[in-house]
Each structure stands twice: as structure tokens, then as C-alpha cells.
Amino acid sequence: MDTIKVTGVIEFDLKDKTKKHKNQASWKKIAMILIGDDLCSYYAWFIKKRYGIILNKPLRGPHLSLVNDSMKDLTHNGLKSENEAEMLWESVKEKWHGKEIEIVLSVDVRTDGNHWWFDIPHNEMGQLQSIRDELGLSIPFFGFHISIGTPHPFYLEQSQYIHDCIKNCFIK
Secondary structure (H helix, E strand, O other), X not given: OOEEEEEEEEEEOOOOOOHHHHHHOOOEEEEEEEOOOOHHHHHHHHHHHHHOOOEEOOOOOOEEEXXXXXXXXXXXXXXXXXXXXXXXXXXXXXXXXXXXXXXXXXXXXXXXXXXXXXXOOHHHOHXXXXXXXXXXXOOOOOOOEEEEEEEOHHHHHHHHXXXXXXXXXXXX
16 A cells, blocks of 8 residues: 655634534534645546546645544543533643644545545554544544545536446456
């Protein structure tokens, strides 16, 4: 498996960019690792050249969602109240906010037809998961990954077709 290393900055409590985020802000905690380069644009160009699919860039640019969890997830881990969970959040935030972190990712681009992304190899999740462990959170449902983008609506059907071809081993 081919991998590369990228560096990002950990950001907690990012500003709401969508109505969905704004509506969830009262009960959801968010921390991301923002990668300040053209990583997604670079690989979106390869996807366009190889498959003819144009991708929309991620709303926040290249990033890894480190925490995208409900406050309830924090309170289920031995904390007695939401207030204790908030104090834990603030403590972890104070420790990690603004810190640079190195991420190793697989350059084997993945897709489900609706999204394109890079996986973080399981053996490279250590520091990422240790930050979640401090909050009492398990591995994220979708695993650690960096989104490259979503197909422009005109290319969605083609993207799903490419996914089916990859899934059925017609192309790699």
C-alpha cells in the first residue's frame, strides 16, 4: 500500500458553515485536522483525467474529521453529567487546539460512487485515536479518512458506474 505523509492543524469548535451544522451546534462537538495544501485538488485532477469525473471540493477544504460526535457520546463514558463532558472537552481542546499533527494516508483513492476519499491505514491511526481516547470516544463509524470530494451532480451517475466497475474488478 502506497502512503504519503501530510501535516495538518487541529481545530476545535469550528464555525458553522451550513444550516445543518448550525442546527446541530447545541448537541454536537466537532474537531478537525485542516490540511492547508492542494491535496484534494491534486487528486481530483487525477480522477478527472482517469475517469472523466469532476468533483466538488470539500466545504472546509482538505480535512480529517477527528471528532464529529454527540455530547451524549462523551457522557456515556463514565461522566455523570453534560457539564463534566463539557469540562473534559475544554481540557482536551486546550491541550490540542492549534497543534500540528502528521497524518499518514493511503493514496489508494476510495469511492462509494457518491464520495471519493483517502483512508488512513489502521496501523497509522495511533495518535488520531489517542486524542479520541482522551474524550472516551471509539473509532469513528466511517473510520479515519480524508474526503477528496463529491461528484458534481452531472457526473454522479458516471461516478456510481465507476464504483460498480471497481467493485466488480473490471478496473482498478
